[in-house]
Amino acid sequence: xxxxxxxxxxxxxxxxxxxxxxxAGAATPMASPASTPVATPKDITTSVxxxxxxxxxxxxxxxxxxxxxxxxxxxxxxxxxxxxQVRDGVVVATHTANDVRATGRMKVAFAxxxxxxxxxxxxxxxxxNDKGAWTGPCTGAATAKGSFGPFSCWLTGSGAYAGWTxxxxxxxxxxxxxxxxxxxxxxxxxx
Amino acid sequence: MPELDTDRxxxxxxxxxxxxxLERAVHALADRASTRVDAAAVAxxxxxxxxxxxxxxxxxxxxxxPAAALIxxxxxxxxxxxxxxxxxxLQREAPDARPVPAVGAAPLPTVSLPPTDGxxxxxVGGAEHVVLAADGSLAVTTDLNDPRVSGTGTxxxxxxxxxxxxxxxxxxxxxxxxGAWDGTCTGAGWNGLHDILVDCWLTGSGDYDGLAWxxxxxxxxxxxxxxxxxxxxxxxxxxxxxxx
Numbered sequence: 001x002x003x004x005x006x007x008x009x010x011x012x013x014x015x016x017x018x019x020x021x022x023x024a025g026a027a028t029p030m031a032s033p034a035s036t037p038v039a040t041p042k043d044i045t046t047s048v049x050x051x052x053x054x055x056x057x058x059x060x061x062x063x064x065x066x067x068x069x070x071x072x073x074x075x076x077x078x079x080x081x082x083x084x085q086v087r088d089g090v091v092v093a094t095h096t097a098n099d100v101r102a103t104g105r106m107k108v109a110f111a112x113x114x115x116x117x118x119x120x121x122x123x124x125x126x127x128x129n130d131k132g133a134w135t136g137p138c139t140g141a142a143t144a145k146g147s148f149g150p151f152s153c154w155l156t157g158s159g160a161y162a163g164w165t166x167x168x169x170x171x172x173x174x175x176x177x178x179x180x181x182x183x184x185x186x187x188x189x190x191x
Numbered sequence: 192m193p194e195l196d197t198d199r200x201x202x203x204x205x206x207x208x209x210x211x212x213l214e215r216a217v218h219a220l221a222d223r224a225s226t227r228v229d230a231a232a233v234a235x236x237x238x239x240x241x242x243x244x245x246x247x248x249x250x251x252x253x254x255x256x257p258a259a260a261l262i263x264x265x266x267x268x269x270x271x272x273x274x275x276x277x278x279x280x281l282q283r284e285a286p287d288a289r290p291v292p293a294v295g296a297a298p299l300p301t302v303s304l305p306p307t308d309g310x311x312x313x314x315v316g317g318a319e320h321v322v323l324a325a326d327g328s329l330a331v332t333t334d335l336n337d338p339r340v341s342g343t344g345t346x347x348x349x350x351x352x353x354x355x356x357x358x359x360x361x362x363x364x365x366x367x368x369x370g371a372w373d374g375t376c377t378g379a380g381w382n383g384l385h386d387i388l389v390d391c392w393l394t395g396s397g398d399y400d401g402l403a404w405x406x407x408x409x410x411x412x413x414x415x416x417x418x419x420x421x422x423x424x425x426x427x428x429x430x431x432x433x434x435x
Contacts, residue, residue: 059354061381083429115312118426120405122433139392141405141426143314150407150424152378152390167358167379169388169407171300171424180388180409182356182379189351189358191375 056100059184062166064097066106066177075110083119086112095127101161101183102168104129112142118149125153127166132159134166136188148172152181154188299411302422304336312402315340316424321410333365337427339395340404342367346376346389356381363391370397372404385412387421392431403431 054060075089088111095106110123123138135158140151150171157164165188168181307313317335324330324345331344344365350357360377373396378389387410395402405428410421 059356118312118314120432139432184353184356189360
């Protein structure tokens with residue numbers, strides 16, 4: 001096992017999504033007159049300790065960070081009753097983890113039903129690198145208008161990762177989104 | 192010193208055995224030794240410096256040094272045993288005492304959200320306290336920023352273990368002040384299940400009918416698995432994500 005220790009890099013996925021939402025809001029007027037506010041991280045406090053690299057094999061506890069976000073598809077907003085349907089937004093970013101198998105280009109195609117203060121969030125996510133890919137659904141909550149809230153994904157491996165599953169929980173904090181979870185051999189658990 | 196009483200030595204001669212002569216000589220020397228005790232001098236000396244005569248006071252009675260030391264030796268292990276036997280319960284009863292996290296574990300991130308008005312959809316989060324129940328379930332007490340999701344709950348889970356990690360899934364039920372929340376929580380555990388990360392979509396009932404609660408919880412147990420401080424964050428929303 002390699003023992004290289006590194007500090008997690010700060011990410012800006014949430015801020016970028018917020019900017020994307022703002023731009024989309026300008027193009028597609030919403031019920032609320034003001035533009036979509038940026039993420040409000042002030043209400044969540046997190047700390048990220050140094051992480052030790054895994055050997056990239058077998059079952060592992062995986063932590064990571066999302067950086068370099070870019071929005072490749074701007075979401076649409078449709079007011080339906082007491083909420084706005086946010087659809088078809090796509091964000092790509094770099095996911096850097098303490099396990100090489102979970103490091104790669106991350107893509108999140110998301111949707112939100114936004115009410116006044118919160119709303120459900122769901123997405124299809126993938127992480128791809130030159131050895132294989134992880135793909136699967138995510139669910140969570142949007143807790144600030146125009147930004148992601150906490151969510152988790154059950155990602156199924158393909159390519160070199162076939163037969164493996166990556167459970168990943170994401171936590172936004174300011175301009176940083178950190179991830180934590182496990183890679184294990186087997187399928188997604190069913191109740 | 193009295194003079195040696197030669198009469199008591201007796202007659203010596205060839206018919207006087209050596210043993211008998213030695214015995215008489217010893218007795219004669221013993222008789223010459225002074226055995227007088229000046230009681231007044233002894234009392235004065237004792238009053239001047241009690242410790243020289245072993246006068247350590249204990250309950251206003253002087254005891255000799257060896258006795259005091261003996262008492263100390265007896266009391267010390269008893270005190271140690273008493274301390275060890277009571278330290279655990281005392282620590283658990285103290286309101287601020289918490290078991291020490293597993294060795295090497297970093298502190299969990301804290302979650303602090305402003306209080307809600309307890310109505311409608313809200314971002315919710317805060318602290319959770321978890322105890323392993325006798326039946327293997329986890330008893331969860333939530334202390335979040337919204338009264339609707341602050342209460343006591345139970346998570347009955349099954350686990351599938353891998354190599355140092357595990358998946359966990361099972362039904363979760365929490366009683367709030369005016370209703371309940373039910374659903375399935377699924378997630379991961381590691382570090383001998385001392386670290387647990389799960390999330391759930393729960394459906395409200397009672398006054399919470401028509402609401403859903405997404406919660407993502409992170410718990411870290413202490414070495415003895417009987418208590419943990421944890422956190423959760425999420426939201427109360429009018430509905431959850433579409434079913435897959």
